[in-house]
Amino acid sequence: MTTEILSVLAVFASEFSRPTWKNIQVLLIGAILCRGPRRVSNVLRVMGLASIRNFSKYHRVLSRAEWNGLTLAKILLGLLVKLLPDSCPILIAVDETLERRRGKKIKAKGLYRDAVRSSQSHVVTSFGLKWECMMLIVPLPWCKRPWALPFLTLLAPSKKSNEKAGRRHKTSLDWTCQMVKLVSRWLGRSWILVGDGAYACMDLAATCIKQNVTLISRLRLDAQLFEFPIYEKKKLGRKPIKGQRIHLKELLIDQTQTWQTGIVNWYGGEKKTVEYLTFTCLWYHAGIIPIPLRIVLVKTPNGKNGNASKLLIN
Secondary structure (H helix, E strand, O other): OOHHHHHHHHHHHHHOOHHHHHHHHHHHHHHHHOOOOOOHHHHHHHOOOOOOOOOHHHHHHHHOOOOOHHHHHHHHHHHHHOOOOOOOOOEEEEEEEEEEOOOOOOOOOEEEEOOOOOOOOOOOEEEEEEEEEEEEEEOOOOOOOOEEEEEEEEEOOOHHHHHHHOOOOOOHHHHHHHHHHHHHHHHOOOEEEEOOHHHOOHHHHHHHHHOOEEEEEEEOOOOOEEOOOOOOOOOOOOOOOOOOEEOHHHHHHOOOOOOEEEEEEOHHHOEEEEEEEEEEEEEEEOOEEEEEEEEEEEEOHHHOOOEEEEEEEO
């Protein structure tokens, strides 16, 4: 292993015992050289240890050895942040991924929608483990697109497995809120969280506001948006908490609206011109304090992908 790689890995050595750290280096080198599934047995074959008698010590690295995954994630995030230019904000993407697993011994598995095999008209479900992942968006000099480098992954057990184990069930959004609080404590500064439409949730938005995190997500066109209230001094009674209702679908066909144009980076390294309308408003749900946000209503080029609305909560 080269000196450059050893210098990077040496940061993690303090979190392991000496025997465990020695075995981890073997597994890591084998995982880099291994082709196909990176199982422990395949890694040992690549490293020329197929006939070793005490092979179980390498399996115990993942099953019995004591090490803290959150501490390692914190160290990894600190290393990745150093790759960012000084003028680049900390941009973290969040998403869930499905690891297809079957069998009676896989206790945390559930039946989920398989995003890879499904389409808009056909839904495919698969048994497996659902993981919540956070990835740091890093621009790299040899690639036109920025890379999403994962640094924190948490298992989200299914509701059925939690009930069977007698644990309180946490949804994907519950785990995300917990991860936002954890990363904010690690960084100690403001950062930006990006997610798809599944993360356009008021609970997550409220958590981001408390943690000084900017949330960027896709909002439904029928979301309950309202103007800011107008207070009248002479009017008696409780002060209003919201103004008139805002319908995003009506804004799309409203000829009185002034749409702006901008050039954005498109798929395939192209640049295209889009029309957008932006304004601030309140996001309201019964029984919850309204959340102020900025809406960016976008018309995609030639209407190929329809119209999208983005919410920015700071």
